[in-house]
């Protein structure tokens with residue numbers, strides 16, 4: 001087993017994942033994520049973005065390959081230890097808002113902090129602060145069913161940021177938002193990540209969203225690909241002479 005580079009907070013090597021029905025989720029993906037970096041994982045629908053985020057976060061175990069977090073091997077951890085790692089160090093945002101309907105908005109946003117052992121009062125203060133930043137502070141005492149889908153997604157983003165996780169996995173986090181909302185919410189998310197030193201792994205098929213990241217890794221059919229711009233062909237018109245293709249690496 002080769003140890004990962006010291007400055008990578010997350011490091012994965014040769015990840016393979018196959019679903020129970022035989023669908024190939026990942027076919028040999030390797031990557032490193034530096035501390036504090038915002039890394040976009042791009043690619044079309046079905047290319048393996050969600051599967052990669054699930055494997056990197058320890059939500060599922062890859063069939064083969066290695067995942068390291070801060071030089072600690074995640075791929076050899078038991079499910080219970082992986083669960084504790086996710087609770088204490090990682091945050092997760094789904095493409096659809098998932099909240100506990102019986103709890104108020106602020107209780108939902110404070111939940112990860114309380115599960116980590118932070119007192120109720122401190123958790124509430126942090127939750128309210130993040131709900132304000134995401135423009136849903138006025139709804140703190142309501143239950144999720146009184147909010148719109150877009151507001152519920154903002155609550156999920158506040159909930160993920162409140163504990164200042166070491167790594168935030170955001171899978172199409174702005175999918176339920178209108179275009180106008182999207183830019184504002186993404187800016188809040190990236191600004192918060194940069195000011196709190198949170199590393200972000202951002203799954204997205206949207207080039208504009210990926211443009212906010214420091215770097216993009218693109219997937220195609222479960223493999224990482226590199227976009228290569230070919231030089232112009234001498235004598236050909238500009239539009240004919242330039243081409244881009246993706247190579248498996």
Ligand SMILES: Nc1ncnc2c1ncn2[C@@H]1O[C@H](COP(=O)(O)OP(=O)(O)OP(=O)(O)O)[C@@H](O)[C@H]1O
Nearest residue numbers: 019021023024025044045046047048049050051052
């Ligand atoms: N639960 C599942 N059971 C079987 N196959 C699955 C399952 N989830 C995903 N897949 C398959 O695994 C491959 C990768 O899917 P994945 O959801 O990781 O891609 P994605 O890039 O996140 O797509 P999207 O942008 O649509 O969310 C696809 O071929 C998909 O059909």
